[in-house]
Amino acid sequence: MENLKQEAINAISKMPDSADIDEIMYRLYVIDKVRKGKEAVEQGDTISIEELKRE
Numbered sequence: 001m002e003n004l005k006q007e008a009i010n011a012i013s014k015m016p017d018s019a020d021i022d023e024i025m026y027r028l029y030v031i032d033k034v035r036k037g038k039e040a041v042e043q044g045d046t047i048s049i050e051e052l053k054r055e
Contacts, residue, residue: 004035007031007035008028008031011027011028011031012024012027012028015027
């Protein structure tokens with residue numbers, strides 16, 4: 001997996017030149033959330049479907 005800095009650079013470079021700061025920040029926010037979600041799954045920090053339905 002590439003490091004966070006490189007992932008951010010790649011994501012920004014793929015955006016159109018017309019992207020504004022809000023679009024860039026949102027893209028970085030999504031990347032961060034996906035990355036943290038993957039880490040949580042790898043660590044077994046998840047809940048079952050049954051637990052989710054109870055909430």
